[in-house]
Amino acid sequence: MRFDTVIIGAGPAGLSTAIQLARYNYSVLVFDGGDGRASWVPKFHNYLGFPQGVSGKDILRLGREQAQKYGAEIVKSQVVKIEHPGEEEFLITTSSAEYQSRRLVLATGIQDIQPEIVNRYDFAGRSIFYCLDCNSYEFSGQKAVVFGHNERAIFNALGLLDFTHQIYIATNGVELEGYEKHKKTLEEYSIDVITEPIERLHGQKGVKGKLEEIEFQNGEKRPTEIALSTYGYNINNQLVEKLNLETNHSGHIKVGKFMDTNIKNIYAVGDIVDTSQMLVLAVSEGIKAAIAIHRSLQSQRKSTVEE
Structure with a gap:
């Protein structure tokens, strides 16, 4: 199956990207690899519009519903391989299927290193x-x-x-x-x-x-x-090591103003990027990436019409 954009990661950043792209009427596929960092949070207290706080599980549930409402597809599956044979071509492989995409968004996040205490x-x-x-x-x-x-x-x-x-x-x-x-x-x-x-x-x-x-x-x-x-975290970047993406000293993917990486048509959002680890920032990064993807796909559409 071929999509305009594939998003790997269904946390707040990935879902935010999916919602905005789906509202632009693009075909969007999101890979949900399971409970991420946000699902651990009992209450987000600084997210606008929730004076009593909102749980991470509720944010993710509502985000999935919202993305699907606008037509985004969400697949509960682990991606095992990413290939980039051409500028406009990405091959994403799971254990059971292969997908194609014109744009790729990485939103795989991080995993906190837990203190070594039995309970x-x-x-x-x-x-x-x-x-x-x-x-x-x-x-x-x-x-x-x-x-x-x-x-x-x-x-x-x-x-x-x-x-x-x-x-x-x-x-x-x-x-x-x-x-x-x-x-x-x-x-x-x-x-x-x-x-x-x-x-x-x-x-x-x-x-x-x-x-x-x-x-x-x-x-x-x-x-x-x-x-x-304060033991830090591990960055979930194992899948992208073969894509030659630039990272900083800590292993976070380097991005530009609109979450673009050094490889054309690949974007990164959320905790895999080196910004403050807040829900509101993850969501805003997803929107910025979606806007950039829309502009790039829209410009191609216009150039095709002009030809």
Whole structure:
């Protein structure tokens, strides 16, 4: 089957691209590889029009419905290979089928690296957060821990001081990189550093996922209500390594003003691009990519008519 545009990834950025392109009356196929990062978020609190917040699962469900309403097709399948035999030709292969497209949008996102704690998933996304810009407000007045063992943990702990002064860093059995360099500042703001390995997390499991206490292997228990994990993430860019796309030092795909890559007719949106990891930015990037794709396809249509 041949489409005007194939989008790999059905998170907020990919779905936003699909909605706008479908409204331009282009044929659009979206590959949904399963629950992505947004599906972990119990509430997005800074998205316009949702004063009570909106869950990641609801945003994704509504986004899929909206894209399909305008004619976009969504396939729940993993892409196993991408080929680019010609400027206007992309071959996208899954385990069961092959598709052709004139434009390609990469929206494969990232995967957060979880702290190595046995019961972390009881609290992930509800009391354990991964993005300082996105969730710093939730730390207001809370007893907070920052998980991590490099300078990123220190900088994030200092960044939380605008919201709470009850902060400590837990390295989970590893020495804290940069500690001597920042020791005076950490002491000034009473930010303790605990290097003891973590035994487990305690609190209300299930839907609430409310953290209450952290137990260390030496028996110490520390009252803790909220956590920020600073272990970083893995970029889901394995499929695109053979496309010769330019990336930055961290592996994010480099893009221009309208989300275009160094390879003509390939675009990238969302967390696979090096921008702040916020829902509103992912959605806006999808719109920008759709506008650029529309202009490129429209200009071809006009040139054909003129000939």
